[in-house]
Amino acid sequence: MASTPSFKIADVVADLTRGGMPLRFTAYDGSAAGPEDAEIGLELVNQRGLQYLVTAPGDLGLARAYVAGDLLVHGEHPGNPYEVMQKLKDHTKFRAPTPGELVTIVRGLGLSNLKPPPPPPQEHLPRWRRMMEGVRHSMSRDAEAIAHHYDVSNAFYRHVLGPSMAYTCAVYPTAEATLEEAQAEKFDLVARKLDLQPGQRLLDVGCGWGGMVIHAAREYGVKALGVTLSRQQAEWAKQAIDDAGLGDLAEVRHLDYREVLESDFDAVSSIGLTEHIGIANYPSYFAFLRDKLKPEGRLLNHSITRHTNKPTRTGAVIDRYVFPDGELTGSGRMITEAQDAGLEVMHSENLRHHYAMTLRDWNRNLVDNWDECVAEVGLGTARVWGLYMAACRVGFERNEVQLHQVLAVRTAADGSDGFALRPTWGS
Structure with missing residues (x-):
């Protein structure tokens, strides 16, 4: 009783x-x-x-x-x-x-x-329990952490994210732009910053459902390879590539980015991956991506950031319900690590307000498709998503977290970098 x-x-x-x-x-x-x-x-x-x-x-x-x-x-x-x-x-x-x-x-x-009741089934193990089961950010533990969040249900993500299936900050060309217009603009801004040209080769690490890969192949004639640790994402992306008739240009593999063997890419895009790799791994991460580039090849790193005087590890709710093992730091730390790995950083841009708008629109999609989402993943998981996205929106609005795109290049031995004197990608 x-x-x-x-x-x-x-x-x-x-x-x-x-x-x-x-x-x-x-x-x-x-x-x-x-x-x-x-x-x-x-x-x-x-x-x-x-x-x-x-x-x-x-x-x-x-x-x-x-x-x-x-x-x-x-x-x-x-x-x-x-x-x-x-x-x-x-x-x-x-x-x-x-x-x-x-x-x-x-x-x-x-x-x-x-006496604490058992936590809801949507909750991941606490950090100390995970430490007993595997080395932090090992390939096996990263795969398990990614599966916890991303292998929920492609149908659920389609309801929340919309047709673009893009689960990263959009870029709103105007305040009135739709989510789909803003996601297309995000992929195109990345492509313009990378100066993609027909016939070039692009590596997209942490490619999600293949949005950047498909955009680069379809709009720029680029031969694009994407890799993701989520099996469900890879399966969706492969079907989307086939449906778009882009099989000769675009490919997505279920693979850890550290297992990519090819090199001499003209460009590398990393959109929403850095949050998952661990700050201690930044030196090897940026060095690995640098080595995948040919001279004058460009890297665009798109990542959530947090002021460096704040804790790097995410709070208990985000860690256990959303992004296990996630870590955030400031854009300055990323720039320093990229430079120390031998990359020349050319440009940095803060898109904080855009992420608040993106979360607003994802929340709206969740509400509009609530019954379908609950039927797909259950009421508890649907509540997790509503809570987390609303809370994160407030965080971006209050400048507690930011979103930075950092553009870098592998400078050639003679110092050439392939950039014009002033930026060419526009707004």
Whole structure:
């Protein structure tokens, strides 16, 4: 039998909140906190949800309760809890309880609530458990981490990402541009920065569902090879290449980028891979890509970044539910590592606002296709995606994370780099 707390749950939440509760918080014991006329609310519906909050305080406990359906959002669609994320970010900071308060809370909530329930099935093992099962960023562990996130369901990704099947920051030529227009512009901006020409050879590492490979082959007449650690992505990309009639120019392999044997490429694109490889591996990563280029060959590295005075490892929620083993650092670190590997960095661009807009549109797609997404992957996984994308959107809007494209070249022995005196790729 579930134990009933001896005092009101909402009172505990309110007492530990600094700046006022911007939402209406209600709990299964009938207690409530926050403004009664608030348009957005959170409802704790059962004891398991309380146990999640008590045993994993902070973001992880909230995420567990939300994913499991024990913490409900009112006034917003579960596929896009953006306003909840905004309000919590703007107005609410939870302070740590004093030792005396902690004793009172434990006694009041009951000892049974200190036993952590099993986490939702969507949650990956914690870092320390993964360390026991494999070396961080080994090929086998990277393959497992990628499969956790990307081998969910191609149909699900099609609903969320749209026809482009591009799961990286888009580039909006105008504020009114559609997601598909912005994804096409992203691939074309990469192609222009790489100065792709008919007959050249492109290597796209971490190619996803093959969007860059297909764009380069179709629009620029480039012979393009893409590699991905996700089997489902590779299968989708191969079919998309066949459907487009590009089999003579484009190829996607289910392969770790470190296993690519070919070299002398005119260009290398890396769109959304660097977040997964580990900062300690940057020297070998950039050196490997440099060695794949011919003299005057260009590298475009497109990656989420974070200020270097912030932790490099992602938080517990992102690490366990979204990107296991992911790491972020600043664009300056990437530029330094690329230069130390013998590349000449020619240009860097921050597309932070574009990623916030991209996440906005992915959230909209999730909401518009909610029933189909839930049928495909289950309600818990659909909630994970709505929560993570809305929270990340706020992060990009608040400049907590950024998105940088860094353009570099393998300079020839005589110092030539093949660049014009000024950039030629336009906006």
